[in-house]
Amino acid sequence: MPLIQLVAEKIKEHAMVTAGETIVVGVSGGADSVSLLHILYMLKDELKIKLVVAHLNHRFRGAEADADAKFVSELAERWHLEAYVESRDVPAYKNTRGVSAQVAAREVRYNFLSEVATKTGAARVALGHHADDQTETILLHFIRGTGTRGLRGMLPVRDNFFIRPLLTIRRKEIESYCKQHGLAYRHDASNDKSKYLRNRLRLELVPLLESQYNPNLIQAINRLGEIIREEDEYLDQQAGKAYRQAKLASGGGTVRLDRDRLLAIPLALRNRVIRMAWFEICGDSDDLEYKHINKVLEIIKGGGGYRQIALPRGVTCVKNYNLVEFTINHAKEAIPFYQYLINIPGITPIPEVGMSVGAQLLAREDVPELSGAEPWEAFLDYDSLSMPLVVRRRLNGDRFMPLGLDGTIKLKKFFIDNKIPVNIRNYIPLVVSGADIVWVAGQRPGDKWKVTDETITVLRLYINDYGKNSCIS
Amino acid sequence: MPLIQLVAEKIKEHAMVTAGETIVVGVSGGADSVSLLHILYMLKDELKIKLVVAHLNHRFRGAEADADAKFVSELAERWHLEAYVESRDVPAYKNTRGVSAQVAAREVRYNFLSEVATKTGAARVALGHHADDQTETILLHFIRGTGTRGLRGMLPVRDNFFIRPLLTIRRKEIESYCKQHGLAYRHDASNDKSKYLRNRLRLELVPLLESQYNPNLIQAINRLGEIIREEDEYLDQQAGKAYRQAKLASGGGTVRLDRDRLLAIPLALRNRVIRMAWFEICGDSDDLEYKHINKVLEIIKGGGGYRQIALPRGVTCVKNYNLVEFTINHAKEAIPFYQYLINIPGITPIPEVGMSVGAQLLAREDVPELSGAEPWEAFLDYDSLSMPLVVRRRLNGDRFMPLGLDGTIKLKKFFIDNKIPVNIRNYIPLVVSGADIVWVAGQRPGDKWKVTDETITVLRLYINDYGKNSCIS
Numbered sequence: 001m002p003l004i005q006l007v008a009e010k011i012k013e014h015a016m017v018t019a020g021e022t023i024v025v026g027v028s029g030g031a032d033s034v035s036l037l038h039i040l041y042m043l044k045d046e047l048k049i050k051l052v053v054a055h056l057n058h059r060f061r062g063a064e065a066d067a068d069a070k071f072v073s074e075l076a077e078r079w080h081l082e083a084y085v086e087s088r089d090v091p092a093y094k095n096t097r098g099v100s101a102q103v104a105a106r107e108v109r110y111n112f113l114s115e116v117a118t119k120t121g122a123a124r125v126a127l128g129h130h131a132d133d134q135t136e137t138i139l140l141h142f143i144r145g146t147g148t149r150g151l152r153g154m155l156p157v158r159d160n161f162f163i164r165p166l167l168t169i170r171r172k173e174i175e176s177y178c179k180q181h182g183l184a185y186r187h188d189a190s191n192d193k194s195k196y197l198r199n200r201l202r203l204e205l206v207p208l209l210e211s212q213y214n215p216n217l218i219q220a221i222n223r224l225g226e227i228i229r230e231e232d233e234y235l236d237q238q239a240g241k242a243y244r245q246a247k248l249a250s251g252g253g254t255v256r257l258d259r260d261r262l263l264a265i266p267l268a269l270r271n272r273v274i275r276m277a278w279f280e281i282c283g284d285s286d287d288l289e290y291k292h293i294n295k296v297l298e299i300i301k302g303g304g305g306y307r308q309i310a311l312p313r314g315v316t317c318v319k320n321y322n323l324v325e326f327t328i329n330h331a332k333e334a335i336p337f338y339q340y341l342i343n344i345p346g347i348t349p350i351p352e353v354g355m356s357v358g359a360q361l362l363a364r365e366d367v368p369e370l371s372g373a374e375p376w377e378a379f380l381d382y383d384s385l386s387m388p389l390v391v392r393r394r395l396n397g398d399r400f401m402p403l404g405l406d407g408t409i410k411l412k413k414f415f416i417d418n419k420i421p422v423n424i425r426n427y428i429p430l431v432v433s434g435a436d437i438v439w440v441a442g443q444r445p446g447d448k449w450k451v452t453d454e455t456i457t458v459l460r461l462y463i464n465d466y467g468k469n470s471c472i473s
Numbered sequence: 474m475p476l477i478q479l480v481a482e483k484i485k486e487h488a489m490v491t492a493g494e495t496i497v498v499g500v501s502g503g504a505d506s507v508s509l510l511h512i513l514y515m516l517k518d519e520l521k522i523k524l525v526v527a528h529l530n531h532r533f534r535g536a537e538a539d540a541d542a543k544f545v546s547e548l549a550e551r552w553h554l555e556a557y558v559e560s561r562d563v564p565a566y567k568n569t570r571g572v573s574a575q576v577a578a579r580e581v582r583y584n585f586l587s588e589v590a591t592k593t594g595a596a597r598v599a600l601g602h603h604a605d606d607q608t609e610t611i612l613l614h615f616i617r618g619t620g621t622r623g624l625r626g627m628l629p630v631r632d633n634f635f636i637r638p639l640l641t642i643r644r645k646e647i648e649s650y651c652k653q654h655g656l657a658y659r660h661d662a663s664n665d666k667s668k669y670l671r672n673r674l675r676l677e678l679v680p681l682l683e684s685q686y687n688p689n690l691i692q693a694i695n696r697l698g699e700i701i702r703e704e705d706e707y708l709d710q711q712a713g714k715a716y717r718q719a720k721l722a723s724g725g726g727t728v729r730l731d732r733d734r735l736l737a738i739p740l741a742l743r744n745r746v747i748r749m750a751w752f753e754i755c756g757d758s759d760d761l762e763y764k765h766i767n768k769v770l771e772i773i774k775g776g777g778g779y780r781q782i783a784l785p786r787g788v789t790c791v792k793n794y795n796l797v798e799f800t801i802n803h804a805k806e807a808i809p810f811y812q813y814l815i816n817i818p819g820i821t822p823i824p825e826v827g828m829s830v831g832a833q834l835l836a837r838e839d840v841p842e843l844s845g846a847e848p849w850e851a852f853l854d855y856d857s858l859s860m861p862l863v864v865r866r867r868l869n870g871d872r873f874m875p876l877g878l879d880g881t882i883k884l885k886k887f888f889i890d891n892k893i894p895v896n897i898r899n900y901i902p903l904v905v906s907g908a909d910i911v912w913v914a915g916q917r918p919g920d921k922w923k924v925t926d927e928t929i930t931v932l933r934l935y936i937n938d939y940g941k942n943s944c945i946s
Binding site: 144148271 | 615617618619620621624670673674678681682685686692693694696697700701703706708710711739740741742763
């Protein structure tokens with residue numbers, strides 16, 4: 001089957017795009033992203049999508065990187081595509097945040113792509129990861145130690161926002177596609193240096209395993225990834241049910257669970273349930289390691305009354321007879337001020353608090369029961385909102401009109417009335433339109449935009465939908 | 474913690490032995506099996522177990538192997554342990570069966586160990602596999618392509634019969650244990666040759682991964698194995714439930730499933746359910762590959778009326794509207810005559826039909842409801858049976874007195890009356906005591922040994938308990 005058709009089928013299989021949407025394509029200039037752009041270009045009329053090109057210069061490779069940027073700009077111009085080509089100081093970001101070059105590049109790039117999506121009203125961002133990349137990801141997770149989660153590899157669709165149409169295609173197929181269609185592309189020389197672990201894996205380990213142990217390595221590992229992905233999703237669903245059953249209360253940086261119900265959960269799900277509790281108060285799964293989960297499981301299993309353990313990020317877990325309680329102790333000054341435009345529809349990461357805000361547009365009739373809304377989601381009347389929406393940390397003097405109230409009150413008073421501890425208040429993202437607080441995330445939406453019988457389009461906002469998708473990967 | 478105590482805890486954790494039991498210890502003469510024997514020797518009074526040494530000369534390594542056998546014999550004599558040291562022609566077995574040297578050695582060795590257990594009335598066989606072996610197993614499965622099952626590695630307890638007390642202990646810990654206790658051991662020089670894939674993995678790949686990618690490789694992979702083991706067990710339980718719900722009928726080499734109920738099963742479990750159907754008619758999971766399962770899933774999902782596909786081993790899968798049917802078409806002459814002593818309690822493999830017979834002794838009050846017996850199990854009055862029991866293929870002239878009947882009938886007539894197709898009759902194992910057929914496996918037990926109110930001890934016989942333990946690994 002020709003590659004274009006194969007990719008078209010994958011796009012259909014995973015419902016990667018919807019007719020009428022704008023798609024941002026991340027183009028580095030390499031063979032994979034150039035052919036991704038070309039394939040989507042060939043399919044754009046059939047899929048009824050509009051393409052926007054996005055390229056980021058990470059400022060790690062000087063003149064060479066400038067030439068890449070020029071190459072992508074010219075490509076977009078030749079194909080008459082709108083393009084956003086920008087340069088950001090990733091080396092500085094790396095130093096400020098104290099992370100590796102790869103992590104810095106990844107964070108800045110994903111933020112950049114989300115921003116381009118916001119500016120252009122795009123619903124998704126397409127990325128050029130292919131089957132060989134996937135093998136490397138899974139292999140690396142396997143060798144470095146991981147639970148099931150790492151073995152599933154990258155997702156074809158992540159957060160309903162990032163899509164990877166080439167994920168099952170081999171690198172050599174992509175290269176011969178470029179050859180066949182006369183597509184020029186840039187070669188990133190830093191990929192040839194075996195200094196980086198990832199490059200060493202690609203240049204040395206994968207070829208060794210292919211020649212000495214299994215010529216079909218890529219196929220075998222990617223198939224495993226697919227199986228694990230399905231199983232992982234199923235296990236998460238089951239764990240999500242168990243978590244909701246074991247939960248007594250949550251909010252204000254605390255989750256309370258029923259110990260007897262925790263103990264009744266099958267062993268295979270119990271560590272996922274602990275992870276979900278962590279996720280609910282921390283907003284991601286970083287820093288929670290296997291050994292921490294084991295410590296928690298130990299005090300849950302152990303007899304006696306009161307036991308307390310300290311976990312990373314100032315989280316404590318207390319067991320007190322039949323109660324198990326996780327609490328996060330955020331220092332007030334730990335969260336710097338931040339402000340981001342919200343992608344609608346889409347996901348907006350807030351690295352400062354390790355959370356993200358998701359936004360979805362729904363027809364009124366697709367929102368069955370508003371009383372069923374959980375604290376981590378809000379349903380609003382889309383047409384009565386003034387755009388753009390922004391998510392930011394609170395500021396002194398913020399005022400708020402909570403759902404059900406007639407006038408505005410100081411946000412501070414709202415926090416006090418709702419018993420939100422001082423030390424977590426800076427941790428709560430506010431969704432804001434102009435000077436109005438639209439949603440105090442995890443707490444209460446504003447009254448002004450409530451869904452009524454007249455509402456036509458509903459905006460669903462949510463903080464990391466952990467019930468369905470327990471970890472952001 | 475001293476190694477002995479660590480192993481004692483693992484034995485307790487997995488309930489590897491019961492007081493009063495005899496344990497056969499497989500001793501090759503290497504550091505791992507010698508230290509296993511020593512540790513169990515040191516624990517034998519505390520655990521109230523009796524030890525029997527078993528050593529098999531595989532006849533692959535001439536004089537060196539003879540010296541190994543002598544070494545083990547002398548060791549057992551010095552420690553005053555009963556020992557079975559035998560030599561079998563594995564090279565001939567390898568050639569007859571057309572399998573690799575490793576597979577041949579494995580099959581002959583496991584049969585030998587089961588036989589020693591039968592002769593000595595031992596309840597279990599202890600094997601010396603350690604954490605480094607486990608890593609190699611998991612790594613090999615990962616590289617060669619596997620589902621979740623392969624990643625769980627070897628089980629600490631398999632079939633409630635084979636136990637592996639050293640499975641979490643590192644090779645270097647075992648070697649220093651030998652040094653510390655002045656234990657001599659034999660070195661198998663064939664382990665140093667990188668000719669064999671497994672040796673290459675141990676000698677080249679694992680050290681490379683440890684030095685270049687993760688110094689804690691062994692720990693990381695074994696932890697993954699443990700997580701996967703729990704998840705795999707849970708997924709199997711869920712799939713077992715789904716399988717029983719989807720099953721309309723089975724027997725006579727056929728399984729009938731309800732298509733709508735199959736389609737309602739979560740994707741993550743569906744391939745396991747197909748595997749269970751295969752297992753029920755074939756007795757193991759060999760030869761059923763991912764691509765076959767996919768073909769089955771495809772015709773199940775597809776619309777239309779009649780569809781038929783051929784699977785390995787003469788199995789066909791037919792979809793006919795809402796019916797999905799698996800049938801095995803065994804050629805009459807395909808099964809050679811075989812005869813094995815049955816291990817009670819224990820597992821007796823029947824390689825000729827890819828099944829095994831399990832035997833368990835239960836107190837009368839522990840057998841709740843005999844009407845609940847499935848075709849693949851039989852409950853008999855243990856005290857009225859004459860020992861030993863044997864499992865064998867049918868012979869011309871076999872006669873049988875089925876449960877509920879007053880006199881004997883020809884087995885052939887029984888098959889005809891019960892609509893067992895000619896082509897699968899040789900495939901049905903018969904459990905025999907002297908000239909009496911005690912159980913036509915999968916069909917009917919004999920009347921003479923039925924459980925009554927006078928029964929004190931019940932013998933439970935079963936063919937591969939796939940509900941609980943869907944694949945023999």
